[in-house]
Amino acid sequence: MEIPYTISTRPDTGLWNAKVGIWLFLASEVMLFGGLFSAYIFLRLDALPGEWPHGLLNVPVGAMNTAILIISSVTVVLAWAALKMRRYRAYWWYMLVTILCGIIFLVVKLTYEWPQKFEHYGAKLKPEALAKYEKYLGNERRTEKGLEPRVEITGHLENHEALADPNIKEFEIGLDPVYVEPNNPANDRPHFFYVPPTDHVAKIDKEDVERNTSFGPWHNQYFATYFTITGLHGLHVLGGVLVFTYMWLPVSKKVYQRNPEHLANRVEVSGLFWHFVDLIWIFVFPLFYLL
Amino acid sequence: MDASTSAAAHHESHEHHGEHEHHELGWWRKYVFSTDHKVIGIWYGVCGLLFLFFGFSLMMMMRFQLAYPGHAMPVIGGVLSKIFGPGTMDGGKMAPEFYNSLGAMHGTIMIFLGVVPVAFAAFGNFVVPLQIGAPDMTFPKVNAASFWAFFVGAAVMVASFFVPGGAAKSGWTSYTPLADIADKGPHYHLIWNGQTMWILGFIFLITSSLLGAVNFITTIIQLRAKGLTWMRLPFFVWTQFVTAFLLLLAFPPLEAALVMQFMDRVAGTSFFLPTGLVVNGAAVHISGGGSPLLWQHLFWFLGHPEVYVLILPAFGIVAEIIANNSRKPLWGYKSLVFSVLVIGFLSFIVWAHHMWLTGMGSTVSAFFQTTTLLISIPSVIVLSAFFISLWGGSIRFTVPMLWATAFLPMFGIGGLTGIPLAFNSADLYLHDTYYVIAHFHYIVAPGTIFGLFAGVYYWYPKATGRMMNEFWSKVHFWPSLICMNVIFLPMFLQGMLGMHRRWYDGGQGWTIGNEHVWGLSGFQWNTPISWAAWTMGLAQIPFIINFFWSIKHGKKVDDNPWEATTLEWTAPNRPPHGNFVITPVAYRGPYEYSLPGREKDFTMQNEPVEETERTRRRPEPETVLA
Ligand code: HEM
Numbered sequence: 046m047e048i049p050y051t052i053s054t055r056p057d058t059g060l061w062n063a064k065v066g067i068w069l070f071l072a073s074e075v076m077l078f079g080g081l082f083s084a085y086i087f088l089r090l091d092a093l094p095g096e097w098p099h100g101l102l103n104v105p106v107g108a109m110n111t112a113i114l115i116i117s118s119v120t121v122v123l124a125w126a127a128l129k130m131r132r133y134r135a136y137w138w139y140m141l142v143t144i145l146c147g148i149i150f151l152v153v154k155l156t157y158e159w160p161q162k163f164e165h166y167g168a169k170l171k172p173e174a175l176a177k178y179e180k181y182l183g184n185e186r187r188t189e190k191g192l193e194p195r196v197e198i199t200g201h202l203e204n205h206e207a208l209a210d211p212n213i214k215e216f217e218i219g220l221d222p223v224y225v226e227p228n229n230p231a232n233d234r235p236h237f238f239y240v241p242p243t244d245h246v247a248k249i250d251k252e253d254v255e256r257n258t259s260f261g262p263w264h265n266q267y268f269a270t271y272f273t274i275t276g277l278h279g280l281h282v283l284g285g286v287l288v289f290t291y292m293w294l295p296v297s298k299k300v301y302q303r304n305p306e307h308l309a310n311r312v313e314v315s316g317l318f319w320h321f322v323d324l325i326w327i328f329v330f331p332l333f334y335l336l
Numbered sequence: 337m338d339a340s341t342s343a344a345a346h347h348e349s350h351e352h353h354g355e356h357e358h359h360e361l362g363w364w365r366k367y368v369f370s371t372d373h374k375v376i377g378i379w380y381g382v383c384g385l386l387f388l389f390f391g392f393s394l395m396m397m398m399r400f401q402l403a404y405p406g407h408a409m410p411v412i413g414g415v416l417s418k419i420f421g422p423g424t425m426d427g428g429k430m431a432p433e434f435y436n437s438l439g440a441m442h443g444t445i446m447i448f449l450g451v452v453p454v455a456f457a458a459f460g461n462f463v464v465p466l467q468i469g470a471p472d473m474t475f476p477k478v479n480a481a482s483f484w485a486f487f488v489g490a491a492v493m494v495a496s497f498f499v500p501g502g503a504a505k506s507g508w509t510s511y512t513p514l515a516d517i518a519d520k521g522p523h524y525h526l527i528w529n530g531q532t533m534w535i536l537g538f539i540f541l542i543t544s545s546l547l548g549a550v551n552f553i554t555t556i557i558q559l560r561a562k563g564l565t566w567m568r569l570p571f572f573v574w575t576q577f578v579t580a581f582l583l584l585l586a587f588p589p590l591e592a593a594l595v596m597q598f599m600d601r602v603a604g605t606s607f608f609l610p611t612g613l614v615v616n617g618a619a620v621h622i623s624g625g626g627s628p629l630l631w632q633h634l635f636w637f638l639g640h641p642e643v644y645v646l647i648l649p650a651f652g653i654v655a656e657i658i659a660n661n662s663r664k665p666l667w668g669y670k671s672l673v674f675s676v677l678v679i680g681f682l683s684f685i686v687w688a689h690h691m692w693l694t695g696m697g698s699t700v701s702a703f704f705q706t707t708t709l710l711i712s713i714p715s716v717i718v719l720s721a722f723f724i725s726l727w728g729g730s731i732r733f734t735v736p737m738l739w740a741t742a743f744l745p746m747f748g749i750g751g752l753t754g755i756p757l758a759f760n761s762a763d764l765y766l767h768d769t770y771y772v773i774a775h776f777h778y779i780v781a782p783g784t785i786f787g788l789f790a791g792v793y794y795w796y797p798k799a800t801g802r803m804m805n806e807f808w809s810k811v812h813f814w815p816s817l818i819c820m821n822v823i824f825l826p827m828f829l830q831g832m833l834g835m836h837r838r839w840y841d842g843g844q845g846w847t848i849g850n851e852h853v854w855g856l857s858g859f860q861w862n863t864p865i866s867w868a869a870w871t872m873g874l875a876q877i878p879f880i881i882n883f884f885w886s887i888k889h890g891k892k893v894d895d896n897p898w899e900a901t902t903l904e905w906t907a908p909n910r911p912p913h914g915n916f917v918i919t920p921v922a923y924r925g926p927y928e929y930s931l932p933g934r935e936k937d938f939t940m941q942n943e944p945v946e947e948t949e950r951t952r953r954r955p956e957p958e959t960v961l962a
């Protein structure tokens with residue numbers, strides 16, 4: 046038994062089956078990420094002043110990843126076009142580039158961007174203790190200038206043992222530059238290039254701290270949404286890479302030899318998915334890195 | 337093949353299918369790991385029906401606690417205690433936590449493992465390709481994947497009863513922050529606990545309906561038989577089409593919410609946990625800043641379209657059966673089609689009517705009250721069209737027709753009692769009472785589930801080549817109809833007296849319930865309701881036996897036993913892989929019953945239009961009435 050219109054188009058709809066299928070699937074994906082992005086908006090609007098952090102991500106690295114995804118979106122189209130012109134060799138190369146781009150993206154995420162967060166700590170201060178740490182926070186000036194207050198002190202935690210040991214009364218934090226010069230106007234805006242924590246260690250009484258945790262999803266709503274959305278996006282990238290790899294391997298060459306149009310259709314469909322994944326990132330990048 | 341179909345066959349293109357690929361599949365591939373839409377449909381159906389009974393059994397257990405709060409359940413209590421382990425039914429008495437588990441899982445199982453699989457996946461899979469004259473679904477492998485995702489999801493849900501702490505307890509709606517902090521702590525596994533497994537199982541179920549929905553829509557768009565234009569589609573196909581869109585677009589936001597709840601429970605986020613949350617007198621160590629309302633919005637964004645997922649396929653089934661048994665074209669086919677499209681669209685913008693009590697402000701309330709009332713208009717159109725279709729017909733009360741006619745008033749009661757809930761001022765009083773329970777059960781239980789039974793009795797001969805026994809079908813029908821009403825009618829009263837839907841003691845300590853209605857106090861009504869529920873359980877036994885017995889011993893019938901008009905009846909009974917012996921071509925609309933000047937009172941869709949018909953102006957269906 047043959048299912049009609051798997052490769053050729055149905056005359057009255059002008060479509061073959063998988064093309065209808067992928068658009069429907071993408072519609073549902075829009076709703077999935079739509080749900081997550083609306084959660085982002087909801088939570089961000091609800092956040093108290095100073096509780097939505099800015100400038101914690103590495104913008105150039107994010108920008109590079111954005112570029113990588115865009116390049117891969119171009120190469121996948123070239124791969125498809127090569128198949129349409131029946132140039133399998135060219136297809137093979139373009140596909141390889143696409144796959145590598147996907148892999149580089151994931152590697153950057155998993156070996157640099159995410160792990161870096163887990164080493165970074167933020168001590169959220171109790172509201173009554175904020176004045177005590179004014180020299181790190183610079184809130185007087187910020188209030189004057191109409192800026193949101195700073196409510197936590199971030200950097201590298203120098204004494205990890207303090208987290209578990211009740212006998213240690215202080216956290217020692219190697220400060221992020223912002224807290225070294227809180228009143229420097231240059232620190233009013235997030236930095237474009239990432240600046241690592243300094244050697245300047247601040248001692249903060251545990252008594253004054255509400256919570257001191259690393260920048261994991263548990264840290265605040267910003268990181269909760271960041272990890273959830275980029276995590277789910279990362280899974281989509283992984284899915285795309287696996288599908289592309291399958292189409293790049295010799296097994297798919299057999300499909301090509303039987304009916305080149307069949308492989309071209311497959312690449313077209315998965316390419317559409319890949320563009321969608323790219324598009325999601327185009328939203329993720331400004332929402333988390335820039336705004 | 338009977339005379340009429342073979343006569344029609346002569347006019348059709350003689351394009352034979354299924355003649356080449358004759359390699360035999362092994363038993364497992366043919367009947368279990370099959371990619372044939374009919375086999376998958378039947379699997380969905382059987383599993384779904386079993387889950388309906390399982391979910392109903394959970395409720396039968398709860399009904400004992402409600403009728404006899406604190407009493408030990410005789411005999412069965414001991415057995416249940418053994419099955420579900422310590423802390424559930426110790427000494428035959430139901431523990432409050434266990435009651436909560438049963439309640440949450442009853443709702444979840446009935447809706448997501450029972451009704452959706454039967455109404456959408458089973459009937460959709462089995463009937464839609466046949467009705468549109470297709471050899472199968474567009475993506476048979478995806479179809480099989482959909483079933484197996486459902487299977488895994490269902491298995492995870494059921495398994496969650498047996499992990500320490502038992503199954504999820506926070507209602508089928510899993511409201512946060514309650515659900516976020518439930519089943520957590522030193523006595524629970526991080527993943528293998530009731531609530532987390534509920535989330536995981538759910539994600540599999542969503543995957544399953546996503547794959548199903550994509551497949552259904554693509555199939556309907558791409559694989560319609562030649563000549564089967566959109567306005568010639570049987571109404572059932574339209575309802576499945578809209579249902580698939582609801583599943584496709586409404587489920588993903590809930591999936592997003594589930595992912596967030598999962599993160600809250602496992603990765604320590606606070607998506608749904610507000611700042612300053614105190615549990616058992618102690619502040620919880622969380623980042624806070626989350627929003628419990630966010631969950632409610634995302635949940636009901638699915639939740640409301642979901643109720644239409646439950647009802648639309650039943651509309652479709654009932655429409656087919658009414659047209660077939662009143663021997664008249666379905667009245668107002670076009671308005672029916674546009675009504676379901678409008679319902680589909682509006683069902684996305686009414687969700688907050690489940691949230692009147694959250695105090696959302698009068699502007700937002702006004703919006704959602706308006707849309708909620710708007711959506712009742714197409715619903716009323718659908719119901720009215722069904723009633724008018726009966727008018728002046730020569731009705732045959734076959735077994736499917738009994739169920740289909742019973743559907744009409746039952747759905748009517750359910751729908752009309754929804755109107756007071758649509759106004760937030762009235763709902764402030766009725767919210768979370770048994771009134772709401774009665775409202776939606778009238779729609780899904782004697783409504784949708786009767787529609788499903790109608791469908792099972794109607795298409796059974798196509799699937800098996802035999803009829804189900806008529807006498808035992810009636811023994812199934814009448815007690816079910818009576819019990820349904822004894823169960824749910826008094827719940828309106830209980831609700832109006834203020835009985836809360838989640839009370840574990842059935843309202844024993846509840847004073848306004850002492851007011852007597854029809855000789856019983858609100859609380860005392862629990863006892864007859866429970867007895868009716870158990871009786872209804874017994875009334876399903878004839879169905880179960882009939883269902884399996886008739887596979888071998890039912891009366892053998894020809895390919896079109898109901899003398900119906902749609903394409904599935906042109907396929908041989910127990911259609912082979914690939915379905916049709918001759919690829920069907922449609923020449924006319926789906927409900928050409930009692931065409932004037934014909935010797936038989938039904939004209940199948942694949943019978944070409946004859947010259948005489950062309951010249952004689954055919955009366956519009958509407959005027960046939962007068
Ligand atoms: C025809 C017009 C309808 C209107 C105006 C309506 C209105 C409402 C409203 C306002 C509620 C919320 C009540 C509350 O929680 O306080 C509600 C609950 C509910 N309705 Fe309807 N409804 C209608 C039809 C339906 C249909 C067709 C179905 C299902 C097939 C349905 C299923 C439900 C369910 C399941 C709930 C309760 C959910 C829960 O809280 O667990 N309703 N209805």
Ligand SMILES: [Cu+2]
Pocket residue numbers: 639640643686687689690
């Ligand atoms: Cu609703």
